[in-house]
Amino acid sequence: MRRLLAVLLVLILGAVLVWTLRGRIFGQEDELAATVSPEAAAQAEAKLQRLSENGESVQLSGVEITSLIRYRYADQFPAMLSDARVAMSGDTLRLRARVPTERLPNVRELERARAFLPDTAPVEIIGRIQPLEQGRVALDITDVRFANIPIPAHLYPSALERIGRRPEPGLAPTALPVRLPDGVGSASVRGGNLILSPTR
Numbered sequence: 001m002r003r004l005l006a007v008l009l010v011l012i013l014g015a016v017l018v019w020t021l022r023g024r025i026f027g028q029e030d031e032l033a034a035t036v037s038p039e040a041a042a043q044a045e046a047k048l049q050r051l052s053e054n055g056e057s058v059q060l061s062g063v064e065i066t067s068l069i070r071y072r073y074a075d076q077f078p079a080m081l082s083d084a085r086v087a088m089s090g091d092t093l094r095l096r097a098r099v100p101t102e103r104l105p106n107v108r109e110l111e112r113a114r115a116f117l118p119d120t121a122p123v124e125i126i127g128r129i130q131p132l133e134q135g136r137v138a139l140d141i142t143d144v145r146f147a148n149i150p151i152p153a154h155l156y157p158s159a160l161e162r163i164g165r166r167p168e169p170g171l172a173p174t175a176l177p178v179r180l181p182d183g184v185g186s187a188s189v190r191g192g193n194l195i196l197s198p199t200r
Contacts, residue, residue: 036085040067052183055198062087065194082120088192093139095125099146121147129189132177134199137187140175 044064050056065086081097088094098120126143141160144151157173165176180187185199 035063036066036070038067038071040064041071044068045072051196051198055183057195057197059193059195061193081123088189088194090192091128091189092142093127093129093189093194097123099123101147117147123147129187129194130175131186131188132171134185135180136177137180138171138175138177140172142174 040063044060044067047058047060047064051058062085066084069084069086081099084095084097086093086095101117101119101121122145124143124145125141127139127141130138130140132138141156144156153174160174160176163176167173168177171177183199184196186195186197188195
């Protein structure tokens with residue numbers, strides 16, 4: 001089960017870009033914060049158990065994934081990220097978190113804002129999960145923002161290469177391929193939920 005959650009985290013881990021690139025100001029906590037809870041984490045674990053044991057397709061909401069991160073698998077998430085939140089809409093997945101301002105990338109637009117930022121600043125990573133062959137998907141990064149300032153898209157490919165991405169025919173340079181755990185054939189985001197389906 002830990003391996004399955006690790007893969008889920010990788011799927012939302014456009015956050016790995018933060019390690020190498022080092023966005024929107026979130027302002028106040030949204031309604032997600034009011035529903036994230038240990039109970040939601042337990043509900044998500046029960047769904048994952050059904051997938052593992054019975055081969056059932058399952059749906060996980062952003063609240064459930066956020067609850068798993070905060071209450072079950074915080075030790076598997078990068079220590080530099082805090083207040084991580086996951087939201088999904090249509091086929092788009094969005095990770096929001098806070099990171100130390102000292103991790104700001106050396107981008108001209110950010111340099112102008114650096115002196116006015118607090119010790120931590122928000123990061124937002126947006127992407128779409130795309131199917132590959134059975135047992136694999138790709139997270140295509142479409143937007144990265146730090147302190148509400150867009151990180152130029154031309155930096156994404158080199159950042160992904162630094163974390164081990166290798167070119168593949170037909171794979172966009174902004175997409176990170178991910179191998180799913182045994183028994184999981186596909187993953188997608190539809191209707192605001194992460195859908196995990198068993199191997200056929």
